[in-house]
Amino acid sequence: MPELPDLLYIRKHLARVLTGRSIAAVEVKQPVLVRNMLDVPLGEALRGLSVREVEQHGPFLRVGLGGEIDIVTNLMLAGRLQHQKKGEKAEGFLCVAWMLDDGSALRLCDERKMAKLYVCRRADTDAIPRYGTQGVDILSPAFTREKFRTLVAGNSRRQVRVMINDHTVLSAIGNAYADEILFEARIHPKTFSARLSEEETDRLFVAIGSVMTWGTKKVEEAARPIHVKVREHLKVRNRRGEPCPRCGTTIRREGVRGHDTFFCPSCQPASRKLFIDWRTAGEKPPDPD
Ligand SMILES: [Zn+2]
Known part of the structure; x- marks a missing residue:
């Protein structure tokens, strides 16, 4: 799944190659x-409409056309x-293609x-499922330390x-960077927010910003074509059995509500926080999500 750093890279590339181009034809295979x-x-x-802008909104990319x-x-x-220039090789299993007026697709x-x-x-656009229900944009000025504390509470x-x-809370952190953020903040993934x-809340807030900035920079530096996913820089994601780059402990994988999560059991220790007696804690048990 492309994550925010990937989407920012794709957006930038598409804004550069598509803006001002117009659509000559559309081919729908699937x-x-x-x-x-x-x-x-x-x-x-769509025929004849030209591209005005390309924007990222949570996990979505929006290509704004004339009209x-x-x-x-x-x-x-x-x-x-894939932005395929004239004469370039087609990649992947094609579902939809837009042919542009410069011969690219x-x-x-x-x-x-x-x-x-x-x-x-x-x-x-808000009628698009999940488009209008995105949470606070983690790259926007609205994502402040105070706001994050409120969301955690x-x-x-x-x-x-x-x-x-x-994504209805924070827009948008996918599985890979969620693991990297928790590793950076040294927090066990199963810790209850309460x-x-x-x-720790502040450390997590800082990690969200720093890890996304770092990821974005790494994807930019790799400078691959936009259809290639850049993941080599990740420190814990999909690295089960490998040594933690910080302490050497073997990285573990566990399921959290149906998602695989990767973490270092030494840097992100499971503390008493994972074991809450909900009968005596004076709080309701967690939601079954
Ligand atoms: Zn470690």
Whole structure:
């Protein structure tokens, strides 16, 4: 799944190559991915429209076209975008392609066919599932230490790994960077938010910013084509059995509410915070999410 650093890189690249270009034709190979929210067939609606801007919104990329029309993609688990210049090799399992007026094409590929592509009027973007319900944008000035403390307090009965991974709370941290953030903050992923001290909450807040900045820089430095996922820099994610880069302890993998999480049991120790007696703690047990 492309995460925020990947999406920022893709956005920047697409803004550079697509802005000002117009759509010559649209090819839909897998209609199952496409939600056309206009009352006109896709090809007809998009032909001749030019790209005004490319924006990232949570896990979504929005390509704003002339005529107040938007193309919004959610790449989900396995979707990839490729900007294919004339003469370049096509990559992946093609689902949808837009041919542009300079002979290049933007291709959406996904062998799992789980990615989503919405075409709608700009005023209707909030009707896209999960688009309008994104939580606070972690890159925006609205994401302050105070705001984060409030969010932690409001999610006290959830495990911290689940909370920071919830896009309606924070927009948007995926599985890979959620693990990296908790590693940086030295917090066990199963810690309940209610058990975070003020100091740990602040450490987590700082880690969200620093890890995302670091990840974004690493993806930029790798300078790969946008359909290639850059993951080599990650310190704990998918590194079960490898030594922790900080202390050498073997990295572990555990399930947290259906998601794999990777962590260092020494740097992120399981403290008494994981074992709460909900009958005597004076709090309701955690939500079954
Ligand atoms: Zn360690």
